[in-house]
Amino acid sequence: xxxxxxxxxxxxxxxxxxxxxxxxxxxxxxxxxxxxxxxxxxxxxxxxxxxxxxxxxxxxxxxxxxxxxxxxxxxxxxxxxxxxxxxxxxxxxxxxxxxxxx
Amino acid sequence: xxxxxxxxxxxxxxxxxxxxxxxxxxxxxxxxxxxxxxxxxxxxxxxxxxxxxxxxxxxxxxxxxxxxxxxxxxxxxxxxxxxxxxxxxxxxxxxxxxxxxxxxxxxxxxxxxxxxxxxxxxxxxxxxxxxxxxxxxxxxxxxxxxxxxxxxxxxxxxxxxxxxxxxxxxxxxxxxxxxxxxxxxxxxxxxxxxxxxxxxxxxxxxxxxxxxxxxxxxxxxxxxxxxxxxxxxxxxxxxxxxxxxxxxxxxxxxxxxxxxxxxxxxxxxxxxxxxxxxxxxxxxxxxxxxxxxxxxxxxxxxxxxxxxxxxxxxxxxxxxxxxxxxxxxxxxxxxxxxxxxxxxxxxxxxxxxxxxxxxxxxxxxxxxxxxxxxxxxxxxxxxxxxxxxxxxxxxxxxxxxxxxxxx
Amino acid sequence: xxxxxxxxxxxxxxxxxxxxxxxxxxxxxxxxxxxxxxxxxxxxxxxxxxxxxxxxxxxxxxxxxxxxxxxxxxxxxxxxxxxxxxxxxxxxxxxxxxxxxxxxxxxxxxxxxxxxxxxxxxxxxxxxxxxxxxxxxxxxxxxxxxxxxxxxxxxxxxxxxxxxx
Numbered sequence: 001x002x003x004x005x006x007x008x009x010x011x012x013x014x015x016x017x018x019x020x021x022x023x024x025x026x027x028x029x030x031x032x033x034x035x036x037x038x039x040x041x042x043x044x045x046x047x048x049x050x051x052x053x054x055x056x057x058x059x060x061x062x063x064x065x066x067x068x069x070x071x072x073x074x075x076x077x078x079x080x081x082x083x084x085x086x087x088x089x090x091x092x093x094x095x096x097x098x099x100x101x102x
Numbered sequence: 103x104x105x106x107x108x109x110x111x112x113x114x115x116x117x118x119x120x121x122x123x124x125x126x127x128x129x130x131x132x133x134x135x136x137x138x139x140x141x142x143x144x145x146x147x148x149x150x151x152x153x154x155x156x157x158x159x160x161x162x163x164x165x166x167x168x169x170x171x172x173x174x175x176x177x178x179x180x181x182x183x184x185x186x187x188x189x190x191x192x193x194x195x196x197x198x199x200x201x202x203x204x205x206x207x208x209x210x211x212x213x214x215x216x217x218x219x220x221x222x223x224x225x226x227x228x229x230x231x232x233x234x235x236x237x238x239x240x241x242x243x244x245x246x247x248x249x250x251x252x253x254x255x256x257x258x259x260x261x262x263x264x265x266x267x268x269x270x271x272x273x274x275x276x277x278x279x280x281x282x283x284x285x286x287x288x289x290x291x292x293x294x295x296x297x298x299x300x301x302x303x304x305x306x307x308x309x310x311x312x313x314x315x316x317x318x319x320x321x322x323x324x325x326x327x328x329x330x331x332x333x334x335x336x337x338x339x340x341x342x343x344x345x346x347x348x349x350x351x352x353x354x355x356x357x358x359x360x361x362x363x364x365x366x367x368x369x370x371x372x373x374x375x376x377x378x379x380x381x382x383x384x385x386x387x388x389x390x391x392x393x394x395x396x397x398x399x400x401x402x403x404x405x406x407x408x409x410x411x412x413x414x415x416x417x418x419x420x421x422x423x424x425x426x427x428x429x430x431x432x433x434x435x436x437x438x439x440x441x442x443x444x445x446x447x448x449x450x451x452x453x454x455x456x457x458x459x460x461x462x463x464x465x466x467x468x469x470x471x472x473x474x475x476x477x478x479x480x481x482x483x484x485x486x487x488x489x490x491x492x493x494x495x496x497x498x499x500x501x502x503x504x505x506x507x508x509x
Numbered sequence: 510x511x512x513x514x515x516x517x518x519x520x521x522x523x524x525x526x527x528x529x530x531x532x533x534x535x536x537x538x539x540x541x542x543x544x545x546x547x548x549x550x551x552x553x554x555x556x557x558x559x560x561x562x563x564x565x566x567x568x569x570x571x572x573x574x575x576x577x578x579x580x581x582x583x584x585x586x587x588x589x590x591x592x593x594x595x596x597x598x599x600x601x602x603x604x605x606x607x608x609x610x611x612x613x614x615x616x617x618x619x620x621x622x623x624x625x626x627x628x629x630x631x632x633x634x635x636x637x638x639x640x641x642x643x644x645x646x647x648x649x650x651x652x653x654x655x656x657x658x659x660x661x662x663x664x665x666x667x668x669x670x671x672x673x674x
Contacts, residue, residue, distance in 0.1 A: 004517045004557065007623035011616045012521045012554075016547070018612025019528040025608065026600065029591050031537045031583055035544050038575070039528055042551055045567075049560050054623070058635050058643050064563050065644070068570050069655045073662035075575045079582045080669035086586045092537075093591075183538065225637065228565035235573025239545070242577065246538070246584045258584060265577060272569075285637065 009050040016043035030082050030092050034075070041071050114211045118220050119200070126199060130364050131161035137467045144471040155414070155422030171353030176249060179350070183247035188351065188358035191240030195365035198233045201226045202372045203288050205382050205451035217288075218452070226287040227279070230373065231272050234328065238264045240362065241330075245347035256346030259478060260330060260337035266485040267327040267334075273493035274320035277500035278377045281310045291381035300387055305380040312503035316496045318378045320489050322465075325370040327485065329363060332470040336478050371462035372455075379458050382451035396446060399453040403437035406430070517557060524550040535590045537583050541576060548572040562637045 020043060023036035045064045052060025086092055135150065135157060142149030150157025175184070203219035210216075223229055238261045245257010279285065282293040296304045306314045327334040338346030348359045375381055386395040407430045414426025440449045476484065527547035531540045548571050555564035644652060 003511045003513045007620050008517060008521075009554065009558065010619040010623055012524065014616040014619045015525060015612060016528050018608070018615055019525070019532065022605070022608040022612070023528075023532040025604070027532065027591075029537050029588065031579065031586075031588060032531070032540050032591075035531060035537075035540055035579065038571075039531065039544060039547065042548060042571070045563075046551055046554065049555055049558050049563060052560070052635075053558050058640055061560055061563050061635065061640055062644055062648050064560075065566065066648075066651060066655060068566060069659065072570060072575050073655075073658050075578055076662045076666045077669070079578060080666040083582065083586065083670050092586065092588050180536075180538070183542070186542075223561075225561050225565050228562070228569070232565050232568035232573060235569050235577075238573070238577050239580070242580055242584065246580075254584070258581065261577065261581060265574065 006050055006054050010047060013043045013047040013050065016040075016046070028093055028095060030085065030094050030097070031079075033094060034078055034082070038071060038075070041067060110212065110214050114214045114216050115220065117211050118216070122199065122220060123196070126196065126365070126368070129368065130361055131165065133364050133368070133463065134164070134360075135161050136463070137470070140464070140467045141471040144468075155417060155419065155426050165357075168353045168357040173354065174352045176350050178249040180247045180249070183243050185355075187240050187244035187247060188348075188355040188362075190243070191237065191362040192358040192365070194233050194237050194240065195362035195369065198230055198369045199365065199372070201230055201287065202369070202376065203291065203381065204455055205448075206291075207448055207451065219288075222288060223286070225285045227275065227285045227290070227377075230369075231268075234271070235265075235268055237328075237362075237366070238268075240359075241347050244351065244359070248347075248350035250350055253347050253349045256337045256349070260347055263334065263337060263478075263481060263485070264328055264330070266482060267324040267489070270320055270485065270489035270493045271324040271328055273490065273497060274317045274324060275377060276493075276497045277312065277314050277317040278306050280497075280500050280504050281306060281312075281314075287376050287381075291376060291383065294380040294383060297387040300389065303380055303383060303385045303387075305378065305383070305385075307378045311507040312500045314378055314496070314500070316492060317500070318374070320493045320496065321378070322370075322374060322462075324485075324489055324493075325374070326466070326469065327481070329366040329370060331363070331367070331466060333473040333476050334481055336475055336481060339475060367463065367466055368459070371459045371466065374462050375455060375458040381458075382455040384450060384454050396450060397441065399449050400437045400441040400446075402453075402457075403433050403440070407434035407437060513557065517554070520550045520553050520557070523547075524554070537588045537591075538580065541579050541583060544579075545572050545576050548576065560635070562640055 017040050020036045020039035023039065024033055027033050027036060045067055048060040048064045048067070050060075052058060052064075082092075085097055089096055138160070139149040139157065150160040153160040153163045175181075200220040201223060203217065203222065205218035208215045208217055241264065242257050242261040245253045245255075245260065248254070248257075278290065282290040284290065284293075294303075294305050294310075298304055298309045302308055304310065307318050326332075330338055338348065348356055351359065384395065386392045410430030410433060411427045414423060414430060417423050417426055440446060524547050527543045527550065530543040531547070534540045534543060548567060552564040552567040552572070555561075555567060
């Protein structure tokens with residue numbers, strides 16, 4: 001039996017998710033926004049592992065593995081898109097990327 | 103004393119960490135001496151000879167030089183990252199040694215029974231790979247924060263090389279994991295006990311469902327590339343890119359990068375012995391016929407003693423004629439001590455482990471003195487087109503062999 | 510105040526400090542380093558929860574590969590510091606408070622829903638062997654699909670980032 005009550009982990013996960021959401025909305029650099037998304041994914045991973053421990057089932061941890069894999073694939077493609085945008089716009093400011101035409 | 107009794111594990115670990123750190127720093131210093139001597143003799147010259155008898159005080163001289171040199175910080179660097187990079191590199195390289203088991207028996211510290219090795223994790227091998235994958239940051243951040251062309255290019259090239267070879271490194275070990283069934287380093291060594299046909303040791307490179315020759319070749323090659331050593335050290339070679347990612351680093355910070363490279367070498371050699379060569383297991387069988395091999399540590403130290411005395415008495419300088427025979431006598435005394443009945447059983451494990459690690463370090467230095475450097479595109483081609491398919495083939499073949507042998 | 514509780518609060522403080530630093534820093538490389546610190550703290554928290562394989566995978570894959578990708582892209586694109594633009598009045602007086610309010614509401618709901626429940630009694634922390642068995646028996650189809658997903662991602666990244674020649 002753990003000595004740390006498991007809801008503490010859930011509260012930490014919620015705080016990290018909220019901070020990631022605030023960073024996503026208020027930051028202006030495309031790469032920093034992407035990093036805030038990764039922070040939100042990490043917070044969700046923590047919640048999954050906590051729930052897996054709470055109910056004694058392993059599906060939570062397996063799902064965390066899949067979240068990490070999907071985050072890796074998403075980071076690869078997302079950063080490739082960012083490189084293309086930076087090349088064509090010469091700027092990483094998300095307010096400059098506001099036209100559908102590259 | 104009661105404080106120690108209340109938290110025994112903490113104090114025992116503290117003593118082990120301090121002892122290992124002191125031993126490791128001495129070993130690192132003399133590894134640089136060994137490298138210079140061996141490469142020099144391979145090139146028909148002598149190497150360090152003047153700083154103390156046979157250049158034995160050369161590491162001390164180098165250390166003092168690094169400490170007293172002027173510490174120049176170029177303008178325009180990102181200060182936090184610039185100071186973080188060598189510190190990160192060195193601390194990661196030193197942390198990975200904490201997971202290596204050195205011997206099978208327990209020792210007594212403060213009356214507590216504890217294993218020879220600092221940590222014994224159930225995921226020991228995975229944790230070592232985690233530390234290796236974090237090592238890329240030291241190089242990348244050093245190159246970027248130096249605010250200069252050559253370090254930036256060198257850092258990018260180095261980090262691209264390291265992440266490419268990291269894949270082959272982790273894949274080549276999967277064969278060993280399939281055969282042992284665990285990530286725990288002690289259990290991997292224990293699974294290699296025994297002898298085949300009463301003669302050959304059951305190490306992972308010789309016996310088992312599939313002898314891991316391909317795995318070992320991929321592992322060692324990927325490890326040489328991962329530690330940025332010749333023939334894979336184009337990003338930090340002197341005739342290319344000035345000095346690569348550590349161009350702009352002055353005295354002590356450069357020493358930290360230097361030490362972290364040698365510490366990674368030691369870690370990789372320890373891993374190679376543990377995973378493929380049986381760790382602390384002796385190559386000789388346990389039968390009564392081979393009982394004389396238990397005196398091999400004593401014999402090795404005795405030979406060292408004799409060599410030092412004979413060479414020392416004919417040395418050129420007076421200091422050498424005094425110091426070297428004294429060192430020889432110390433080795434002789436040590437040889438006598440470890441032949442005693444109580445100590446001889448204990449010393450077998452660590453002796454074979456250290457002998458194998460020393461052999462791999464020698465191979466590292468041997469390869470450095472012999473092979474020419476790879477060009478960068480050749481380097482990346484070898485990593486992706488040769489080593490990665492070879493490691494994957496090793497995984498497939500080993501899993502096939504394991505399934506067939508379990509039927 | 511047991512050791513585990515102290516360790517949890519220490520790691521939680523490091524994680525929250527890293528997340529706040531990610532938002533407050535102007536240069537993306539410092540944000541990236543803060544995110545790596547957050548991931549390290551989370552890996553240690555996974556170890557506290559007994560998920561040792563997930564902790565190792567978090568460091569190897571997330572902190573050791575994905576974040577290296579971020580750092581390399583930041584270096585390649587030579588991303589500079591963010592321009593100093595002030596938040597609009599709407600953002601500063603309405604947006605930020607609403608954001609924090611949502612954060613605290615989420616935390617409150619989580620805390621209330623779970624109560625003070627501890628781990629399921631009588632269940633040992635899972636071992637890697639059990640995780641692997643479940644991954645290759647019940648979840649083998651998603652496992653194979655993720656390998657195809659990674660292949661698609663590699664192809665997409667190569668095609669997108671190629672220079673027009």
